[in-house]
Amino acid sequence: MDTWSYFRGLCFFGSQTVLPWDSAGSQCLINQALLANQVDWPLQYFLTVYLNNKAPREAQNYWIGLSTDVNKDWKWTDGIGSYFWATQLLRNVNESASASAAMARLYNWRWIPSRQTAWFNWICQRRPLFCSSPAVPKNGGIMLSNQIYKIGSSAYYYCIYGFVIVGRSVRICLENGTWSDLPPTCERKYSVIAWRVKFNVTFEYKCSFGKAVQGNSTRVCMADGTWSGGVPTCADVECGVPPPIENGKFFLTSNSSAISNTAQYSCDKGYRLVGISVLNCGPNGLWSPAVAPLCYGSSTFQVYPSSNHNERQRCYQRL
Structure with a gap:
C-alpha cells in the first residue's frame, strides 16, 4: 500500500x-x-x-x-x-x-x-495535490503556470497560425484533482469578404487574457439597424488581497494582485504549515484554491518510528 x-x-x-x-x-x-x-x-x-x-x-x-x-x-x-x-x-x-x-x-x-x-x-x-496532464488540442498547444499540475495551476491554450480556439482558452486545476471545463479545440479560420448582420443577432465581446469586460458584454442588432447598449471596455483582472492566516504570513510574487500573480504562505517559528502553500490569482478574479492553508503548533506533529517514511506524496492512482 x-x-x-x-x-x-x-x-x-x-x-x-x-x-x-x-x-x-x-x-x-x-x-x-x-x-x-x-x-x-x-x-x-x-x-x-x-x-x-x-x-x-x-x-x-x-x-x-x-x-x-x-x-x-x-x-x-x-x-x-x-x-x-x-x-x-x-x-x-x-x-x-x-x-x-x-x-x-x-x-x-x-x-x-x-x-x-x-x-x-x-x-x-x-484532497488531491495535483491534476493529471491536461489534453493538448490538435493544431494547438498549452502553456502552464506550473509544470507539475498543482492544485490552482492554470493551463492556457493556443492554436497555431490559421486556426482559432473553440471553447475555453483557460482551464484551472480544481481542488478535486480535475481540470475545469472541457478541453477546447482548434478549428480552421476562414476569411469573410463581405457580410451583413441580421436583426436580433447577438455579438459578444471578449477581452484578451488578463483583462475582463467592463460594461455590457453582449450587444444586439436592433430593428432600426443600430446596436443596443454602448461599447464596453477591457480592464485588468484583480484578485485583491489574499486571505490572511493565523500564526503565519504571505508574500506576493509581484507588487500587485493581478492575474497570474501568486501568494506564497509560510508559518511563524514553532508552527507548521498544513494545506496548499501557494494561491494563484485566476482569470475569474479569485484566488485559487479558495481556502488558505493553516499553521499548526509543532507539538501537534509528534513523529513516531515508522518503516514507511517514504510514503509517496502525490495522489495519482485511480481505482
Whole structure:
C-alpha cells in the first residue's frame, strides 16, 4: 500500500505500520491529511475493495476518524455526528475510556469499536495535490503556470497560425484533482469578404487574457439597424488581497494582485504549515484554491518510528 488511491474527489492511503488512534491522526496531519472521515456506504464499499486488494495479510484493523466524545456520542474528527454504522456489532462501548472505530478484516472491513490505546493500522484521507496532464488540442498547444499540475495551476491554450480556439482558452486545476471545463479545440479560420448582420443577432465581446469586460458584454442588432447598449471596455483582472492566516504570513510574487500573480504562505517559528502553500490569482478574479492553508503548533506533529517514511506524496492512482 505504497500509493494514494482516488475516489470521489478525495485521496486515500492505508498505512503499513500500527499506532494508537491519536498517533495515527498525527501521522495523517504530517501528510496534510485526516483519518478517513464521514464514511458513507459508497465510500465504505470503495475502502473495502481497496483494503481487500492492498492491505498486507498481517494487517487486521484500520483506524478511521470516528470516536466518542465526553457524552459517548460518536462523532467524526471534524465534529459532525455519525448516524451510519457499517457493522452489525453493538455501537456502545461499556468502558470509561474513550473509544474509536476501526475497519476489521474479521468482519469484511466493517467497523468495530475499540479503545484508542490499541495499536492498529490506519487510513488517511485528503484532497488531491495535483491534476493529471491536461489534453493538448490538435493544431494547438498549452502553456502552464506550473509544470507539475498543482492544485490552482492554470493551463492556457493556443492554436497555431490559421486556426482559432473553440471553447475555453483557460482551464484551472480544481481542488478535486480535475481540470475545469472541457478541453477546447482548434478549428480552421476562414476569411469573410463581405457580410451583413441580421436583426436580433447577438455579438459578444471578449477581452484578451488578463483583462475582463467592463460594461455590457453582449450587444444586439436592433430593428432600426443600430446596436443596443454602448461599447464596453477591457480592464485588468484583480484578485485583491489574499486571505490572511493565523500564526503565519504571505508574500506576493509581484507588487500587485493581478492575474497570474501568486501568494506564497509560510508559518511563524514553532508552527507548521498544513494545506496548499501557494494561491494563484485566476482569470475569474479569485484566488485559487479558495481556502488558505493553516499553521499548526509543532507539538501537534509528534513523529513516531515508522518503516514507511517514504510514503509517496502525490495522489495519482485511480481505482
